[in-house]
């Protein structure tokens with residue numbers, strides 16, 4: 091790490107403003123349906139408590155559009171965190187201002203407070219310097235452990251670093267180490283599997299990885315834009331007309347496309363499925379076919395490093411989940427270093443109960459994609475040097 095880390099930051103008896111990712115999914119009544127992100131922050135939180143810091147946590151939750159909206163309050167998260175830590179967590183009903191300053195200023199060593207949603211202020215997403223300065227008053231040092239928002243230059247990820255000594259938390263460090271290892275010095279053969287709905291989201295990832303990887307296996311909805319670019323029939327499959335020219339340019343012997351497909355007449359779970367090599371006009375491709383699975387698994391079995399971003403089919407529908415499942419199983423049983431991008435791919439691997447059998451499952455969808463594009467993440471670039 092070329093950046094300062096929490097382990098090297100002096101936190102004893104200091105107010106530590108820590109940006110975490112508590113953007114948890116909730117049901118219609120505001121109950122937390124998955125507390126993975128809260129749990130993922132526990133190592134950073136317990137480290138500060140153990141070392142006698144006074145912890146002031148901040149996060150965003152949902153998209154309240156710069157206004158105070160009780161639907162997006164972090165109060166239930168404070169409660170959940172207190173249960174997980176088995177100690178009190180003071181919930182502060184504003185993230186800036188005199189009341190918040192008073193409450194956070196009164197914290198004692200080892201005590202924990204959680205500030206209200208930083209996105210209740212429009213200035214947060216604008217990375218407004220005045221707002222960042224007010225937020226920075228809540229701490230004497232800053233720790234960013236929110237990898238999932240590191241690709242956004244917001245007041246709570248970048249702005250505050252102008253005012254406070256700033257370090258990476260352990261979750262951030264782990265993510266950067268796992269993803270950084272892929273780009274810097276991967277063990278070879280290094281294979282990427284890229285899927286998901288849209289090519290446009292992943293063009294820069296394909297461009298960057300085609301310089302680094304030995305093989306790129308394409309699946310999912312994005313495969314059809316590539317197949318069409320080669321003049322092959324894609325029937326009614328999803329494809330992006332705007333990206334067709336780019337797809338034509340992206341051809342490289344390293345890039346493999348599906349050779350057969352599971353197709354159906356409609357985008358529906360119960361639409362009768364069949365396997366084809368050439369997609370008929372009235373069918374759409376919804377999963378990679380068995381021959382493609384076999385080719386891809388053969389390549390993956392010989393890999394020393396694998397990165398996977400994007401499901402290779404509509405895995406939410408069981409009839410079209412076989413390809414994604416086969417790849418997940420293959421990686422779970424592999425001795426290779428296996429890194430799973432966040433978002434849908436992480437959700438698929440978790441659904442299959444295989445998360446613990448991967449080397450690393452990223453907590454940040456957008457952030458991991460931008461990292462794989464070879465871009466420096468603003469939230470990381472802004473941290474103090476090591």
Ligand code: AMP
Pocket residue numbers: 285286287288291309310311312328375376377399400401402403404405406433434435
């Ligand atoms: P993304 O967010 O771009 O990674 O896309 C993930 C979504 O792509 C998932 O919800 C999948 O259901 C969807 N997907 C994967 N394969 C296909 C396909 N062949 N046709 C339509 N959608 C697909």
